[in-house]
Amino acid sequence: MSEQTPRYLQKVVVPISNPATVPHMLQLASSLIDPDDDDSRVYALTVSIEGESTSERLSHIEPIVNAFISQGHRIELVTQIASSITRGILDGAREHGAEALILGVHKPDKGQVKLGSLVENIIEAAPCNVLVYRPAESVKFDCVAVPIDNNRSNQAALRTACLLAKSNEAIFSPLYIQRDYTYRKDKEQAIRATLDILDPHLIKKDIIHGRDPAAQILRQVDDNDLLVLGFSQKSNLDSQLEGDLTSKLLNDAPGPVLIASQIFQERGTVVGTLQRTLQHWNPAMTQVERNELVWQARKAARAGIDYSMLILLSAALASIGLMLNSVAVIIGAMLVAPLMSPLGALATGLATGQLDITRRAVVTLLQGVLLALIISFVMGSVLPLDTPTSEMLARGNPSMLDAAVALVSGLVAAFAIARKEIPVALAGVAIAAALMPPVCTIGLGLALGNPSLAGGATLLFLANILFIVVAQNVIFLWIGMRPGRRQVTRRGVTVWWTLILGLLVIVLSLIIALSQRAGIEQDVRDYLLTQLPLAQFVDIETDDLADNGLDVTLTVRAQEAISAQRVGELEDDISLAFRRPIDLEIVTLLAVSPRDNLEQVMLDYLRDTMQVARVDSLTITEGNATFFVEATVRSEQEITPQEIQQAEEALSIQLERPVRFFLVVQQFVTSDTPPEETEEADSNPAPESTDEADSE
Numbered sequence: 040m041s042e043q044t045p046r047y048l049q050k051v052v053v054p055i056s057n058p059a060t061v062p063h064m065l066q067l068a069s070s071l072i073d074p075d076d077d078d079s080r081v082y083a084l085t086v087s088i089e090g091e092s093t094s095e096r097l098s099h100i101e102p103i104v105n106a107f108i109s110q111g112h113r114i115e116l117v118t119q120i121a122s123s124i125t126r127g128i129l130d131g132a133r134e135h136g137a138e139a140l141i142l143g144v145h146k147p148d149k150g151q152v153k154l155g156s157l158v159e160n161i162i163e164a165a166p167c168n169v170l171v172y173r174p175a176e177s178v179k180f181d182c183v184a185v186p187i188d189n190n191r192s193n194q195a196a197l198r199t200a201c202l203l204a205k206s207n208e209a210i211f212s213p214l215y216i217q218r219d220y221t222y223r224k225d226k227e228q229a230i231r232a233t234l235d236i237l238d239p240h241l242i243k244k245d246i247i248h249g250r251d252p253a254a255q256i257l258r259q260v261d262d263n264d265l266l267v268l269g270f271s272q273k274s275n276l277d278s279q280l281e282g283d284l285t286s287k288l289l290n291d292a293p294g295p296v297l298i299a300s301q302i303f304q305e306r307g308t309v310v311g312t313l314q315r316t317l318q319h320w321n322p323a324m325t326q327v328e329r330n331e332l333v334w335q336a337r338k339a340a341r342a343g344i345d346y347s348m349l350i351l352l353s354a355a356l357a358s359i360g361l362m363l364n365s366v367a368v369i370i371g372a373m374l375v376a377p378l379m380s381p382l383g384a385l386a387t388g389l390a391t392g393q394l395d396i397t398r399r400a401v402v403t404l405l406q407g408v409l410l411a412l413i414i415s416f417v418m419g420s421v422l423p424l425d426t427p428t429s430e431m432l433a434r435g436n437p438s439m440l441d442a443a444v445a446l447v448s449g450l451v452a453a454f455a456i457a458r459k460e461i462p463v464a465l466a467g468v469a470i471a472a473a474l475m476p477p478v479c480t481i482g483l484g485l486a487l488g489n490p491s492l493a494g495g496a497t498l499l500f501l502a503n504i505l506f507i508v509v510a511q512n513v514i515f516l517w518i519g520m521r522p523g524r525r526q527v528t529r530r531g532v533t534v535w536w537t538l539i540l541g542l543l544v545i546v547l548s549l550i551i552a553l554s555q556r557a558g559i560e561q562d563v564r565d566y567l568l569t570q571l572p573l574a575q576f577v578d579i580e581t582d583d584l585a586d587n588g589l590d591v592t593l594t595v596r597a598q599e600a601i602s603a604q605r606v607g608e609l610e611d612d613i614s615l616a617f618r619r620p621i622d623l624e625i626v627t628l629l630a631v632s633p634r635d636n637l638e639q640v641m642l643d644y645l646r647d648t649m650q651v652a653r654v655d656s657l658t659i660t661e662g663n664a665t666f667f668v669e670a671t672v673r674s675e676q677e678i679t680p681q682e683i684q685q686a687e688e689a690l691s692i693q694l695e696r697p698v699r700f701f702l703v704v705q706q707f708v709t710s711d712t713p714p715e716e717t718e719e720a721d722s723n724p725a726p727e728s729t730d731e732a733d734s735e
Contacts, residue, residue: 044232044233044235044236045198045199045201045202045233045236046073047071047072047073047074047076047079047202048071048072048073048079048138048139049072049073049076049078049079049080049138050072050079050080050082050135050136050137050138051068051071051072051080051081051082051137051138051139051140051141052081052082052084052128052131052132052135052137052139052140052141052167053065053068053081053082053083053084053140053141054084054085054086054128054131054140054141054142054143055083055084055085055100055143056085056086056096056100057143058099058100058103060143060145060174061083061100061103061104062103062107062178063143063172063174063175063178063295064141064143064172064174065081065083065103065104065107065112065114066107066178066179067141067170067172067203067297068081068114068141069081069107069112069113069114069206070202070203070206070207071139071199071202071203071206072113074206077113079113080113080114080115081112081113081114081115082114082115082117082131082135082137083100083104083114083115083116083117084117084118084119084127084128084131084132084135085097085100085116085117085118085119086118086119086120086121086124086127086128086131087118087119087120087121087127088120088121088122088123088124088127089120089121089122093118097116097118100116101116104116117131117135119131119134123327123328124157125157125160125161125325125327125328126325126328128140128142128161129161129164129165129166129325132165132166132167133166137166137167138167138168139167139168139169139170140161140165140167140168140169140170141169141170141171141172142158142161142162142169142170142171142172143171143172143173143174144158144171144172144173145173156327158171159326160325160326160327161325162300163325163326164324164325164519168299168300169299169300170199170297170298170299170300171270171297171298171299172295172296172297173289173295173296173297174295175262175293175294175295176262177262177263179207179263180207180209180263180264180265180294180295181209181210181263181264182209182210182211182212182260182263182264182265183200183201183203183204183207183209183210183211183212183264183265183267184200184212184213184214184256184259184260184264184265184266184267185197185200185212185213185214185266185267185268186214186216186247186252186256186268186284186288187213187214187215187216187230188215188216188252188284193268193269194226194229194230194269195269195299195300196267196268196269196297196298196299197213197230197233197267198233199267199297199299200265200267201233201234201236201237202236203265203267203297204237204241205236205237208241209241209265210241210242210243211234211237211241211242211243212242212243212244212245212259212264213230213234213242213244213245214245214246214247214256214259215244215245215246215247216247216252217246217247217248245259252284253284253287253288253291256288257287257288257291257292257293260292260293260294261293261294262293262294263294264292264293264294265294265295265296265297266288266292266294266295266296266297267296267297267298267299268284268285268288268289268296268297268298268299269285269298269299269300270285270298270299270300285298324518324519324520329391329519329520332387332456332520333387333391333393333396335387335456336383336384336387336388336393336396336400337384337393337396339380339381339383339384339400340380340381340384340385340388340396340399340400340403341399341403342381342402342403342406342407345377346377346380346403346407347406347407347410349375349376349377350376350377350378350407350410350411351410351414352375353372353373353375353376353377353411353475354372354410354411354414354415354475354478354479354482355414355418356368356371356372356375357369357372357373357376357411357415357475357476357478357479358414358415358418358419358479358482358483359418359422360372360430360476361428361430361431361476361479361480361483362418362419362422362424362428362431362483363428364428364429364430365430366430369430369476372475372476372479373475373476376474376475377407378404378407378474378475379452380403381400381401381403381404381407382400382404382452382504382507382508382511383452383453383456383511384396384397384399384400384403385397385400385401385404385508386449386453386507386508386511386512386515387456387511387515387520388400389508389512389522389532389535389536390511390512390515390516390520390521390522391515391520391521391522392521392522392525392528392529392531392532394528394531394532394535397535404504408478408500411475411478411479411482412478412481412482413482414479414482415478415479415480415481415482415483415486416482416483416485416486417486418482418483418486419482419483419485419486419487420486424483424486424487426487427483427484427487427489427492430476431480431483431484431492431496432492434476434477434480434495434496434499435480435484435489435491435492435493435494435495435496435499436495436553436557437495437496437498437499437502437550437553437554438550438553438554438557439547439550439551439554441499441502441503441550442502442503442506442547442550444503445502445503445504445506445507445510446506446507446509446510447510448503448507448510449506449507449508449509449510449511449514450510450511450513450514452507452510452511453510453511453512453513453514453515454514456511474500474503474504474507477496477497477499477500477503478496478500480492480493480496480499481493481496481497481500484496495553498546498549498550498553499550501542501546502543502546502547502550505539505542505543505546506543508539509539509543556581559581559589560579560581562617563579563581563589563591563593563613563617563621564576564579564593566613566616566617567593567609567613567623567625568595570609570612571595571597571601571609573597573664574595574596574597574601574627575595575596575597576593576595577594577595577596577626577628578593578594579591579592579593579594580592584620584622586620587619587620588619588620588621588622589617589619589620589621589622590621590622590624591613591621591622591623591624592624592625592626593623593624593625593626594625594626594628595625595626595627595628596627596628597627597628597629599629599664600627600629601625601627606623606624606625609623609625610622610623637659637666637694638657638659640690640693640694641657641659641668641670641690642654642657644686644689644690645670645672648686648689649674649678649682649686650674650676651672651673651674651678651704652672652673652674652675653672653673654670654671654672655671655672655673656669656670656671657669657670658670664696664697665696665697665698665699666690666694666696666697666698666699667699667701668698668699668700668701669701669702669703670700670701670702670703671702671703672702672703672704673704674704677704678702678704683700683702686698686700687699687700
């Protein structure tokens with residue numbers, strides 16, 4: 040099939056509301072879908088404004104649609120709930136994958152067709168080709184006429200006209216406008232390829248002479264002739280129609296008129312598929328929606344009493360949550376924080392070039408941040424808090440992952456601002472998650488006298504602010520918002536973006552440096568803990584030294600002190616492993632296990648497992664990672680060295696440390712004392728030794 044050969048459409052969306060024009064619109068749409076494709080469909084779309092009842096309107100429309108369906112037409116009646124008629128039509132076309140959207144207009148009594156803001160806004164932001172149809176008295180038409188000139192729009196309309204003529208078995212009349220048509224071989228071949236789908240006997244070419252082609256065309260058409268004209272969907276249609284051939288024919292033609300655009304190539308072509316895929320993911324805003332967004336931003340950029348009170352309460356709640364180390368309380372603070380309002384206004388002002396909104400939003404944002412800092416500092420100074428909690432430390436050590444959270448939060452916020460169907464509260468929580476806890480961590484860090492914590496939280500806060508603004512502007516650019524073209528506006532926007540991007544580079548550089556330091560600390564920590572398997576990690580501090588050296592202070596919890604010799608060995612090993620001089624200091628916090636628990640374990644084993652009759656004394660001594668147990672017991676039966684060895688093995692597994700038993704049971708026996716040496720070694724038992732024992 041040639042590229043110029045017209046292709047039937049697969050999915051056409053027709054917004055309907057007036058029962059009088061529904062048959063005309065559905066007949067036209069049914070003529071454009073592929074009769075041999077069972078998946079092709081016309082969607083008769085009704086839009087319901089949120090909270091509005093559509094039952095009465097549907098009661099008049101449903102019988103008409105059902106009548107078409109009973110005649111074999113593939114039509115489906117659907118309802119789109121939206122915040123406005125325009126948004127409902129645009130979203131319906133996108134959700135149903137429409138290749139074309141047919142809009143209906145009426146001819147007023149004065150003979151002048153005005154498309155209106157609804158049609159203009161839909162044409163501007165439509166995710167598909169748009170056809171504007173002005174019905175006549177009759178649904179049927181006997182002839183399809185299309186002017187052919189040098190206008191590319193009319194040449195594109197030729198393909199739509201051919202499909203309508205073929206579907207309705209109507210006469211096709213290409214009208215060559217002599218004054219505006221230049222013969223070229225390639226152009227004529229393209230026209231012939233388009234006409235190949237029609238029966239040659241039904242094609243009646245005509246040439247329009249004279250300086251007034253509109254008058255000539257109007258004299259040749261009647262009430263039963265459909266005129267098909269073209270327009271450019273990328274520009275203002277009302278402006279195109281001023282004093283134009285299309286305008287004259289649209290207003291004065293006695294029969295129906297269809298004006299068609301084609302900014303997307305046909306389905307099945309590579310370019311057409313790519314165009315439709317990209318457009319499906321481009322929820323462009325109409326001019327009315329953009330104006331409304333700017334109005335909301337202008338209002339949100341100003342700080343009122345509600346904004347200040349919510350900042351105060353959310354900062355207090357976030358500070359308490361950080362001090363309590365409670366994630367639930369911190370989330371509660373996020374639900375209250377109103378920081379999305381000034382940030383959204385800031386990004387909107389930049390995206391549209393309304394720099395007065397941006398300046399006002401920055402002042403409002405700074406007011407809120409300063410108030411949150413004061414509240415968190417006061418609470419950190421008044422309430423008891425000696426050391427930072429893990430929730431505070433997490434925000435005092437920013438990484439690129441934290442910046443990624445801010446980036447995604449900004450995308451969510453901007454999309455929710457632009458799309459009324461998405462609850463703005465969701466975006467507010469996303470923004471608050473990235474801003475309020477870091478701000479309060481700064482204040483609490485200052486109250487604790489911890490400049491490192493406050494500095495890290497400041498970096499995180501600045502990175503989050505900048506990433507959110509950048510992300511929001513990406514979304515606004517995506518949905519069609521642009522700054523003005525005035526030189527002053529462009530200069531101001533350039534200055535703002537230079538400042539934002541410069542700060543972003545500085546902050547990211549510092550965060551990357553901190554992340555690298557955190558990575559080094561993690562590697563050093565993992566290496567040392569591998570060499571000290573019985574130690575529990577508490578803290579690690581590092582500091583750079585001259586000649587690429589590193590000073591490391593490791594704090595661990597252990598049940599016995601780590602010798603200076605061992606620290607020296609570890610220092611040499613880790614310096615060699617990391618190929619840099621490292622000064623190592625290990626702070627050991629001695630862990631003392633409660634003896635009551637150990638004694639109870641020993642007593643239970645002696646009584647229950649070894650079945651001694653009585654335990655006269657029990658002494659537990661902790662040696663070099665080993666428990667030495669001395670006990671005097673009475674037993675009716677002999678306790679052999681094998682039983683003592685079994686006891687040592689069982690208790691060593693239970694306590695996860697080696698255990699050595701020394702029992703006095705009529706004779707003193709240990710697990711490694713040979714029976715023949717019992718009497719020779721019964722006078723000087725040595726609990727300190729792990730290799731010998733005496734019996735008595």
